[in-house]
Amino acid sequence: MAAVRKTRISDLTMRVHPIPPGMRVADVADLFLADACRDLLCLPVVQDGRPLGVISRYAIMRIFLRQYGREIFGQRPIERFMNSAPLMVDIDADVEAASAWVRQHMVLPVTEDFIIVEQGHYRGMGMVTSLLELMEHHVALRGRALARANASLKASQAHLVQSEKMASLGQMVAGVAHEINTPLGYVRSNVELARDFVSQTSSALVASRNLIHCLLDERASDEEISGHLMTAAEETESVSQSGILEEVSPLFDDTLHGLEQISDLVVNLRNFSRLDRARVDHVNLNESLDSALTIGRNLIKHKAEVICDYGDLPSVECAASQINQVFLNILTNAAQAIADYGRITVRTRALADTDQVEVRIRDNGCGMPEAVRARIFDPFFTTKPVGQGTGLGLSISYQIIEQHRGSIDVVSTPGEGTEFVLCLPCRQTASAAQNPVLAEAAGSEA
Ligand SMILES: Nc1ncnc2c1ncn2[C@@H]1O[C@H](COP(=O)(O)OP(=O)(O)OP(=O)(O)O)[C@@H](O)[C@H]1O
Ligand SMILES: [Mg+2]
Known part of the structure; x- marks a missing residue:
């Protein structure tokens, strides 16, 4: 795309023929009537190429309005009536700076335009209105550029937030994988043990079945019966010697416990992301905290004991996955702030008078x-x-929290610890439009 050239002062210059200081007032008045000067508020008075001043249409009008003004003053030289301190702008000046200067120095109501000079020499006239229009155009251009920059900033911020979400998702998944791996390890070893038990007991079972067949067979000899009896007795003895019968029940209890832990993690992970539920929900924040604690357990358990002091809470209307993310962020920071091993206390309570949860x-x-x-x-x-x-x-x-119309405060003392205090209103309807997630839900409810 070709670059748009910035307008300069020279583009505003009107080649107006200057008048000499000795020119008669009546002749100057006639000049104002000429087509070439129709749009100008004033004419330049120049001598030897240097501007001496300007004479405005308004000044001439005032002279002629006096009694016998035209007759008395019409023959006098214009220099006696001109403004000898006119607005002057250098042809190379920056348009914005020139416009600011003109706006600052112009006299209201505006009765004069400005002279354009180059190194002190007269170059032409510039109209105040053109300069102001030009500035308006510049401001609009700048506004558009700002809007574009703002849009691209927002896009990159959204991108950053997305990458941050992906990074924390990655960390969370790694933590959960680690948590699942522990019970999975002992469930696997228990199943391997159970397989050995089954193979040992199945030998005893086969020996007992052979013995029964033999006993039921009328043609079986006493030697055969006693042979099968011996084998069955040995196999059964070996099973009971191995302790399988005592171990098998706790083995299965352990395995079931491990499987429960795994399913607990999966349920919490699902609750955490709320992938299977509407994005905005009526949520019990105690459950959200439990989810966040389970998901963050891998990090927190090595750094702190967690004490939960939960109050009886009304449900809170919120985007559950977002609120879970807030709890996880704060809990993770708390664990990271502890050097060796410390304590994290989580308290919740309903603030009945304000219909909020703290x-x-x-x-x-x-x-x-x-x-x-x-x-922070x-x-x-x-x-x-x-x-x-x-x-x-x-x-x-x-x-x-802001999008949920809540508040987040922090009190911290170096060397002692930190407390984050979050308040969330139980209902969101009034501000639904502020939060794209909440607005979406409000829209779907309508
Ligand atoms: N509980 C806390 N105790 C002490 N300092 C804290 C605590 N929570 C937050 N901070 C301070 O606030 C800073 C900003 O926290 P924030 O969670 O925004 O970013 P981070 O933890 O540094 O990085 P990230 O969360 O992106 O991994 C932290 O670097 C830390 O200095
Ligand atoms: Mg953090």
Whole structure:
């Protein structure tokens, strides 16, 4: 695309023939009537190529309106009536700077245009209205450029948020895979043991079945019967010696427990992402916290004991997967703030008088100085080493809570710990339009 050339002062220049200072007022008045000067508010008075001033249509009119004005003053030289301090703009001046200067110095009502000079020499006249129109055009162009920049900024922000979501999804999946792997390991070894048990007991079963066939067979000799009896007795003895019978029941109990743990994780993962449910829901935040704690267990369990003090909560209308993400971000930060092993306390309660639910997540980690605390919701602010934190966790959380018309506050003391206090209204209808997710749901309800 060809670049659009910026308009310059020279483009505004009108080649108006200047008048000499000695020209008579009556002759100047006639000039104003000529077609060439029709649009001009004033004419330049120039001597030896240098502008001396301007005489305006308005000034002439005032002279002629006086009693016998034309007769008395018409023959006098124009220099006696001109404005000798006119607006002057250099031909090479920047249009925006010139326009700002003219706007600042022009006298209202506007009765004069401005002289355009080049190194002090008269080059032509410029109309104030053209300059202001040009500025308007520039401002509109700049507005469009700003709108384009804003759109592309929004697109790249959305892209960043998406990549952040993918990164945290990756971390979460890795954590969950790790959690599933432990019970899966012992379920597998239990099943292998059970297979050995089955193969051992099946030998005893075959020996017993052979003995029974032999006993039922009228033609079987005593030797044959005692042979089968011996084998069955040996096989049965070996099974009971191996302790299989005592072990098999707890083995299956363990296996079932492992399978329950796996299915628990899968249910929580499903609740967490709420992939199988409407995006906006009436959610019990205690369950959301449990989901986030289960999903983050891999990280949290090595860093802190978690104490949950849940109140009786009314359901909260929210995008569950977003709120779960907020809880996970704050819990992850809490665990990361603890150096060795500490405590994370999660408290919930209903604020009946305001129809809100309050969630407090407190840790006894490193805490933050005021300078850090003031910036934690800024996008990309992180105190973690390069590669460890993107600094987007809390800024995303803040946006989510804001879109839900809630609040998020933090109290922190260096060396003592940090507490995040979240409040969410139970109902969202009034602000549905603010949140694309909530708006979508409101639209589908309508
Ligand atoms: N519980 C906390 N205790 C101490 N500092 C905290 C706590 N929570 C957040 N912070 C501070 O706030 C900063 C920003 O947190 P945020 O979650 O936005 O980004 P991050 O944890 O650094 O990176 P990311 O979450 O993207 O991995 C952190 O780097 C940390 O300095
Ligand atoms: Mg974080």
